[in-house]
Amino acid sequence: MTNATHVATLLVELLTEELPPKALPRLGETFAAKIADGLKAKGLAAADTVFRAYASPRRLAVTVTGVAAQGTAxxxxxxxxxxxxxxxxxxxxxxxxxxxxxxxxxxxxxxxxxxxxxxxxxxxxxxxxxxPGAKLADVLSAIVHDAVKALPIPKVMRWGDGDATFVRPVHKLTFLHGADVVPGRVLDLDSGRTTRGHRFMSRGDIELATADAYEPTLLAEGKVIPCFAERRADIERQLLAEAAKQGARLGASKEDYADLLDEVAALVEHPTVYVGEFDAEFLAVPQECLILTMRANQKYFPLFDEAGTLLNRFLIVSNMRVADPSNIVSGNARVVRPRLSDARFFFEQDKKHRLEARLPRLAPVVYHNKLGSQLERVERLEALAGAIAAQLHGDVAAAKRAARLAKADLVTDMVGEFPELQGIMGRYYALADGEGQVVADAIQAHYQPRFAGDALPAGNVAAAVALADKLDSLVGFFGIGLLPTGDKDPFALRRAALGVLRILIETPLPLELPKLIEAAAAGFKPGLLGAEGFAAQLQDFILERLKNLLRESGRDGAVIDAVLALKPARIDLVPAKLAAVEAFRALPEAEALAAANKRIVNILKKAAATPGEPDLALLQEEAEKALFHQLIEVAPLVDSHVANEDYTDALCALAGLRAAVDRFFEDVMVMAEEPLTRHNRLALLARLAGLMNQVADISRLSA
Known part of the structure; x- marks a missing residue:
């Protein structure tokens, strides 16, 4: 090695068997970051040192610039x-x-x-x-060993006769500092300066001249793009270019193919895109089945026309670049045909039995051992969806019918093969059975929204079934005491709660959350939901999700707390109340009224008994009489605004009370010694608090 003050780029590479594709990006990022952190901790690299992560199907590597051979004494x-x-x-x-x-x-x-x-x-x-500073040669093996141990690997394996364990067998270890090999040993391998390229397009071992030559050498001699991000970007460029040549699209948006792009980028080292084709007769099968078959099973990218209709062409990302790709294309076409044939077979076979005829097969399917079978759940959903549709003045019969058939596709061959198609296939089979469009659409939409940003169920019937589905889960699992804890949410109750909130707010729907919970609970057998106070607990859980949702949207925390402190029953009215509180907060009178409200709340908490209505005859001071008369004057206006859901006008009308409130607290002793006087003043404050806090708890706005 060169002298101790030598500073150069460091390369660390593990050459392995094929790594798990879905974990590859994270493995590469963690491996690189841990090594860079280890070098900084030993004083061998500066705090702002730049490192570059590499991750391909058969390697994890990192280059770190400005690494010293020995740290400063x-x-x-x-x-x-x-x-x-x-x-x-x-x-x-x-x-x-x-x-x-x-x-x-x-x-x-x-x-x-x-x-x-x-x-x-x-x-x-x-x-x-x-x-003296640490020497790179003395500590590098330990740094890499620690980085390997820190990788997010759920299960390791052992290979050969050694004791080393890793997610896959490791064949080579490279430590290069500039042009020098750093001696070291990790995973029973001694470090060297050689690597290997593409399995078929590269020669054997490749000697690396320097650490800085790693990436260009692999590209030129090894036919490998080692950087995951660059390889992914290259694949996407090729896909988009070839799709454009075909006059087609990869999907409605990047989100349609992003996950597949990540996976494919982790499967190939030298990506090349080719066009494949399947028989147009398969297009008679619902396109969702064909799309899922191609993406999930074959890792192909389906092509669509401008209207979003599936074409009988697809794109293949091959790990080989050849002059004549005909064998690759025809081979992939042969492979996909049996898969598409299976999908067609499942579709045709499933259509031979009506959805309604499948309902008895749901009886032995356990939903949860304490909550009964899927058939029992369907019966609950049918009643609850009908009740919700009635509140919305929707088609009750259609909502009940959709709920009755919503889970029937779970026992079809197609959904058995592709669980991701539940709901989607139910819609197709419902239409094939002659069910109405509204019913069929509601069957598919009742799972929505499935994730953040997903579409909401359209129409009152679909919304009723979707709410019934989510509320039944929430009430059922809360009712038997199975709540989410920490990061664990095995029954996806947080997602269900967010779905309920989005449907109520964004549709919007004039439904009261406590009554929805009560209606869902009524569908369960008496005594089954034994968890004490679960309904209130569930309402708090949903409101807490709402608080997080609003904060993520950029709303002010104090405004959110003020509105949600009253535990609003009508979730659809929350946005208007938030806007009203924000407008009120901008008024010059807001801070003083909020502080007064906070003072009132604290005084009333200490009161021995709940005060009734204030009596004008018992008022003594001019300040309390003035406040009483202003309350009498403004109360009908505020109540009218609240009843008409004009929350901003209601709160703004309260601003006129500031002078009277300030004078009251300056001139009046609330806790007077005479009991009747004291009780009457408390009643006056309670009346004021009740008027001010109809929209939100204004005291929460006080600093």
């Missing part, structure tokens, strides 16, 4: 012991000090160089020494 001062213990009465070192010095390799004469300083209340001896 440092002065280290260490407390030895108190002077009273270290030196005798004549100032000579005691045996205790001599033993300490011997352990540190210090001669007896070193005592003269020890510093004496006050440490706490006593004087102590301190020794300062120059500690």
């Amino acid at each position: 440092k002065e280290v001062t260490e407390k030895l012991m108190p002077v009273s213990v270290a030196l005798d009465a004549e100032g000579r070192p005691t045996p205790a000090l001599l033993k300490k010095m011997e352990a540190k390799g210090l001669s007896a004469g070193a005592v003269a160089g020890f510093a004496r300083r006050i440490d706490g209340k006593a004087e102590a001896l301190f020794h300062t020494a120059v500690v």
